[in-house]
Amino acid sequence: MKCxxxxxxxxxxxxxxxxxxxxxxxxVFCEKHDIVExxxxxxxxxxxxxxxxxxxxxxxxxxVDCFNDAFDWLVQELDNRFSETSxxxxxxxxxxxxxxxxxxxxxxxx
Numbered sequence: 001m002k003c004x005x006x007x008x009x010x011x012x013x014x015x016x017x018x019x020x021x022x023x024x025x026x027x028v029f030c031e032k033h034d035i036v037e038x039x040x041x042x043x044x045x046x047x048x049x050x051x052x053x054x055x056x057x058x059x060x061x062x063x064v065d066c067f068n069d070a071f072d073w074l075v076q077e078l079d080n081r082f083s084e085t086s087x088x089x090x091x092x093x094x095x096x097x098x099x100x101x102x103x104x105x106x107x108x109x110x
Contacts, residue, residue, distance in 0.1 A: 004082050008075065015071035019063050
């Protein structure tokens with residue numbers, strides 16, 4: 001259960017604070033390999049519909065529509081696999097562990 005909670009915390013932290021560090025790593029990678037970087041302030045052009053104006057910038061597309069959506073999907077998958085009922089069952093089952101004289105059992109019933 002601790003693993004599920006810590007995974008959720010890490011995913012939320014990366015979603016909230018990971019964009020800048022990931023973007024910095026991309027810049028370093030591009031400079032190292034002489035790759036031309038995309039201007040993030042320019043208007044985003046959908047490669048499937050080049051003539052249609054999207055009204056958003058590249059940074060919005062890649063940060064909101066790609067980066068954040070990926071983390072939202074991961075959290076949703078985590079929630080689907082560990083619903084509230086199954087999570088409670090895991091917590092209650094773990095509380096019955098004889099390790100530490102059922103210490104966790106006392107905290108789950110309070």
